[in-house]
Amino acid sequence: MPTHYQAASEPLHFAQRFGLAFRPEASIVRPGEQGLFVRRPRADDTAQDSLARFQIAPGRWGLIPLFSKDGQDLHTHEARGETAFAERNFYQPWKRGHRCVILADAVFQDADIDGHTVRVSRTDGQPLALAGLWNGWRSPAGECVESFALLTFGVPGRPEQRRTAILRDAWIDDWLHCPVEETAAYLRPYSDDKLARHTLPTGSVRAA
Template sequence: MPTHYQAASEPSHFAQRFGIACDPEGSIVRPGEQGLFVRRPRADGVGQETPPERFQIAAGRWGLIPLFSKDGQDQLTHEARGETASAERNFYQPWKRGHRCVILADCLFQPGDTEDSIVRVSRADGEPLALAGLWNGWRSPAGQCVESFALLTLGAPEQSEQRRTVILRDAWIDDWLHCPVEETAAYLRPYADDKLVREALPVDA
């Protein structure tokens, strides 16, 4: 079962962290589905009806659509490897443009040690996870701007073949979104395990 997440459900989480007013659904989001992400405002002003604030919320497909895509149906772009994304064909354009984003999630579901299990990951203090991502705006053949995003991952310290979604420390969120491109990799670090709750669940749960 692929990684998926439960989107943050409390409007206060967006208001307190970003000063953004929104009414999130808090639904389960799977690869290929629509989700909310927070970024610094687009430099081209698309989607801005008022003077730009420091943060902007957008809705997009979880599965980044590269600029070179012909039909927007590219596969296997919902996760970007933090170690190599800056050089990968699907992700280097958003990386070098500083198109970073944050996805707030109440919890994250990742594959377990066996095929019939998953692991529910949440913060021990009950606050939402701040997941690090890249976003892109793709122009369809019909001229429509389609927003999309990918989650960044790192190899697990104990098992490098396993991937873990990058969770940002609260104090890093603003810097992650606004830092120079050359500082991007500095924020891609494992989150402290003692601040997380990992609960093994059967797949049918």
């Protein structure tokens, strides 16, 4: 499963894929930390252009369920694509169509070698479009706290391993706007020949 990711830092990627004028900062994002995700504009967000198809939002990586009492829920940064629709932590965002995309230059996963990490990126240098779910949670103080989880799927023959769901570029718009019943159709393995995997000492991982 993903241990952290390197957020996309090129404004051009947000402009090309979403038509968003946005200048991100290079950063490594770990579970529990703030990241950025792209979604359909919220229906109640009057500040957004009514014709806009996409909206970028900051949120905690680690989805806060609506029923959470303190917003400190653990182990919610990953949602299993096979079962998220029925899991207590994720079924409400799933059925509401709260899907999102996280642009990342790379995803980092635990390696089979102790003290090492596997860096996964695209061979063409373009950012990964990671599939996710987002949620808005109301704190006891009345603050709306937004958060997200990355969707993953199992590796055939290796049940102990999971991979982050990566969207094909042509699927991004459909993923964000499709009916809820079509959600699972986009959670498919990304072509291995289009991904580069490099094993690195864990201590060498840093933002570009």
